[in-house]
Amino acid sequence: MRIGELKYRDESWDYRTADTKEYTHCFHTYPAMMIPQIARRLLDSYGVEGEWLLDPYCGTGTSLVEASLFGMHSVGCDINPLVRLIATAKLTPIPLGTLDSELKKLNDTLFQVEFGVDKIPDAPIPKIPNLEYWFSQEAISYLAYLLDCIKRIEVQAVQNFIMVAFSETVREVSFTRTGGFKLHRMPAEKLENFHPDVFGIFRKKLNRNRQGLAAYLEKRRDVETSICSTNTVDGELPMPRPIGGYNLVITSPPYGDSHTTVAYGQFSRLSAEWLGLPNARKVDKLAMGGHRTGKIPAESPVSSAIEKIRSVDEKRAYEVTAFYVDLESSINSVVKTLAPRSTICYVVGNRRVKDIMLPTDEFVVATFAKHGFSHKETIVRNIPNKRMPKKNSPSNIAGRTSTTMHEEYIVICQRTDQTCP
Ligand SMILES: C[S@@+](CC[C@H](N)C(=O)[O-])C[C@H]1O[C@@H](n2cnc3c(N)ncnc32)[C@H](O)[C@@H]1O
Structure with missing residues (x-):
């Protein structure tokens, strides 16, 4: 028209x-x-x-x-x-072999933490104002541990790839309301029952992004x-x-x-x-x-x-x-x-x-x-x-x-x- x-x-x-x-x-x-x-x-x-x-x-x-x-x-x-x-x-364009070997190492480490010991190892927690307002204590320790593992990855391109999955995980496990882009905390009644599986969410993002990358590399x-x-x-x-x-x-x-x-x-x-x-x-x-x-x-x-x-x-x-x-x-x-x-x-x-x-x-x-x-x-x-x-x-x-x-x-x-x- x-x-x-x-x-x-x-x-x-x-x-x-x-x-x-x-x-x-x-x-x-x-x-x-x-x-x-x-x-x-x-x-x-x-x-x-x-x-x-x-x-x-x-x-x-x-x-x-x-x-x-x-x-x-x-x-x-x-x-x-x-x-x-x-x-x-x-x-x-990260070669899939390089990516997969780093992902395997990371997965093995997370697996040991999940199923080996009962407490997540201590890791440095970034100094973020009002951190506890936006994340549960549990989510904070899991995220801090993940970040520590990611920072140890030496191949910069792989580190970037994994940081992107981490970034989305941060948003998803935070107390921010879904559906908008402004920072608003979810209502109190929702907070009580909000116990996101940090590693699970992170792994899902990694798998999805790895598939996307494989398709991208072909074209x-x-x-x-x-x-x-x-x-x-x-x-x-x-x-x-x-x-x-x-x-x-x-x-x-x-x-x-x-x-x-x-x-x-x-x-x-x-x-x-x-x-x-x-x-x-x-x-x-x-x-x-x-x-x-x-x-x-x-x-x-x-x-x-x-x-x-x-x-x-x-x-x-x-x-x-x-x-x-x-x-x-x-x-x-x-x-x-x-x-x-x-x-x-x-x-x-x-x-x-x-x-x-x-x-x-x-x-x-x-x-x-x-x-x-x-x-x-x-x-x-x-x-x-x-x-x-x-x-x-x-x-x-x-x-x-x-x-x-x-x-x-x-x-x-x-x-x-x-x-x-
Ligand atoms: C509509 S978004 C672009 C979305 C993008 N096409 C995509 O698919 O992800 C507009 C972007 O402009 C950026 N932006 C705003 N002011 C800017 C500036 N002065 N110089 C460069 N980028 C700016 C914002 O940070 C935002 O990422």
């Missing part, structure tokens, strides 16, 4: 029944993950084997994994250290991949640059600031703290819209919506503005790394604030247009699979929720000027 000249709804992009957990895509959940089918289809249309793909907000690396299966080299950036670890593990092409911690809002991007620039961007930036949309940092915090990753508590502040401010020009596609928000809530208007200022800076930085004739595919959500819809898709088109990109098309798809809050309170009136972010926009633009990076 056509919505505008270049904007149309196409249900064939919904992938309602598709398996989104093939290959290493099964490794770890994360909020608002891109589904691999979208990246795959965009690569089929715009990718060229041997060329370079960039994902400036790569999260767990969905488009990077797909690029490696397609035969494109890739670089991904993210400010969240946990997803950098996950993306790295998903992309690393992965011989390409270069790299993940960096660059905050893409910050001007020059200090990351590997292919000669001539990146040819293709396939990415999904945040829908808005972490505070009022998806709290990537809160989702990752407990795992990141157990693993001792840097900035474990700072991710949401570092993310787009986290702390900056500035102005959106009157002619911007989002400015009239922001003015309407301002008329009812000045603070929300300020937060929304901060996000778009950062998104624009980030696009300005990304553009500097792109090749002439490059294509960008930004998968975005048009969220509502105070019941007012913010046309992020048009904002992306307009921002790239300033750099000589022409709008090719925008495909509107429903989100059946993504892990998103289906309800929120766009009006911020308690109890008044509405279905939100049930669709997203795949914005495709092509560079038509001849500017070299």
Whole structure:
């Protein structure tokens, strides 16, 4: 169904029944993950084997994994250290023999602890504020012991692989409520009967991920991949640059600031703290819209919506503005790394604030247009699979929720000027 000249709804992009957990895509959940089918289809249309793909907000690396299966080299950036670890593990081709021999050693050790002695050996417990609020004493000792074993693994790639399974285990055995991404403790009546089998959960994740890796190894092409911690809002991007620039961007930036949309940092915090990753508590502040401010020009596609928000809530208007200022800076930085004739595919959500819809898709088109990109098309798809809050309170009136972010926009633009990076 056509919505505008270049904007149309196409249900064939919904992938309602598709398996989104093939290959290493099964490794770890994360909020608002891109589904691999979208990246795959965009690569089929715009990718060229041997060329370079960039994902400036790569999260767990969905488009990077797909690029490696397609035969494109890739670089991904993210400010969240946990997803950098996950993306790295998903992309690393560990020989199965090496992995299996390390997994066997680890399994044997855990087996001895489970069935040999009655008490779990002491292991250093990381200094995490409020640890007992989020974990039972039993879970803490099991996790501490596991982590100690993992840290002894000498092959870095294998250690990363196992840390990813550990990270998901941390979340699952914690007292956090399931079903959301913010850190909320489960209700008291649930806590009493919550006795997760830490080693069992961990083993299940390892087995699942090992199967995913085996499938990935069969199809992965011989390409270069790299993940960096660059905050893409910050001007020059200090990351590997292919000669001539990146040819293709396939990415999904945040829908808005972490505070009022998806709290990537809160989702990752407990795992990141157990693993001792840097900035474990700072991710949401570092993310787009986290702390900056500035102005959106009157002619911007989002400015009239922001003015309407301002008329009812000045603070929300300020937060929304901060996000778009950062998104624009980030696009300005990304553009500097792109090749002439490059294509960008930004998968975005048009969220509502105070019941007012913010046309992020048009904002992306307009921002790239300033750099000589022409709008090719925008495909509107429903989100059946993504892990998103289906309800929120766009009006911020308690109890008044509405279905939100049930669709997203795949914005495709092509560079038509001849500017070299
Ligand atoms: C929608 S998620 C990406 C999900 C990813 N496509 C996947 O499949 O896992 C957006 C990501 O943007 C990252 N992010 C937010 N602000 C950023 C910034 N200024 N620079 C780089 N990454 C940023 C967040 O940490 C988050 O991981």
